Amino acid sequence: MTALQQRIGPHPDGAHLPAHHEQCLGCGVDNPHGHHLSVHREGDLVVATHVFDDRHVGAPGIAHGGAVATVLDDLYGFLLYLVGEPAVTRQLVVEYLAPVLIGTTYRLEARVDRREGRKLFVNAKVTALDGRTAATSTAVFVTVDAEHFTQARPSSAI
Numbered sequence: 763m764t765a766l767q768q769r770i771g772p773h774p775d776g777a778h779l780p781a782h783h784e785q786c787l788g789c790g791v792d793n794p795h796g797h798h799l800s801v802h803r804e805g806d807l808v809v810a811t812h813v814f815d816d817r818h819v820g821a822p823g824i825a826h827g828g829a830v831a832t833v834l835d836d837l838y839g840f841l842l843y844l845v846g847e848p849a850v851t852r853q854l855v856v857e858y859l860a861p862v863l864i865g866t867t868y869r870l871e872a873r874v875d876r877r878e879g880r881k882l883f884v885n886a887k888v889t890a891l892d893g894r895t896a897a898t899s900t901a902v903f904v905t906v907d908a909e910h911f912t913q914a915r916p917s918s919a920i
């Protein structure tokens with residue numbers, strides 16, 4: 763069984779979901795520049811409690827918009843464990859409603875809105891613990907076969 767197949771699950775409600783791989787910029791535990799996103803399942807949602815740190819600063823005290831987009835993109839990648847098929851981001855849209863503050867805890871959640879053929883329409887939000895939404899997002903993922911991930915490094919296995 764490949765690592766990709768192992769990640770398919772099943773993953774019961776509440777389960778912690780495995781990182782995409784150890785070096786992943788979003789969730790890899792071995793990436794010193796990464797966000798170390800820790801994600802679990804809540805029903806049809808994938809959810810993370812996350813704090814951006816000084817490595818992710820844009821304006822002073824505020825998370826860089828690209829860092830927020832990175833984390834949202836990676837969070838969407840965890841929905842694929844529930845879908846049960848690999849897919850990649852074709853389009854990513856982020857609405858920055860309020861500054862995402864460094865050193866502040868946020869709840870991040872994502873869900874699949876609908877599927878049309880190979881296309882997965884997904885959405886997400888970033889919410890402060892006081893309930894205010896700091897960012898919303900939509901994205902289109904397109905399913906691919908496992909060979910998609912060996913284009914750059916033919917020997918790599920995910």
Ligand SMILES: CCCCC/C=C\C/C=C\C/C=C\C/C=C\CCCC(=O)SCCNC(=O)CCNC(=O)[C@H](O)C(C)(C)COP(=O)(O)OP(=O)(O)OC[C@H]1O[C@@H](n2cnc3c(N)ncnc32)[C@H](O)[C@@H]1OP(=O)(O)O
Binds near residue numbers: 838845851904
């Ligand atoms: C089973 C669980 C396993 C889960 C495993 C998870 C991940 C895998 C593990 C490790 C991977 C490593 C870690 C990363 C994991 C997650 C991180 C977040 C995700 C990413 O970071 S991922 C990187 C960035 N990403 C890319 O690197 C993609 C580059 N890109 C391509 O590789 C091609 O572009 C491709 C393959 C996407 C499509 O290419 P293609 O030739 O196969 O398909 P085509 O172009 O025909 O589009 C197909 C249909 O999408 C429609 N379409 C297009 N654009 C649209 C839009 N904007 N809105 C609505 N529909 C749209 C078309 O209209 C058509 O629709 P129709 O089929 O109906 O005609």
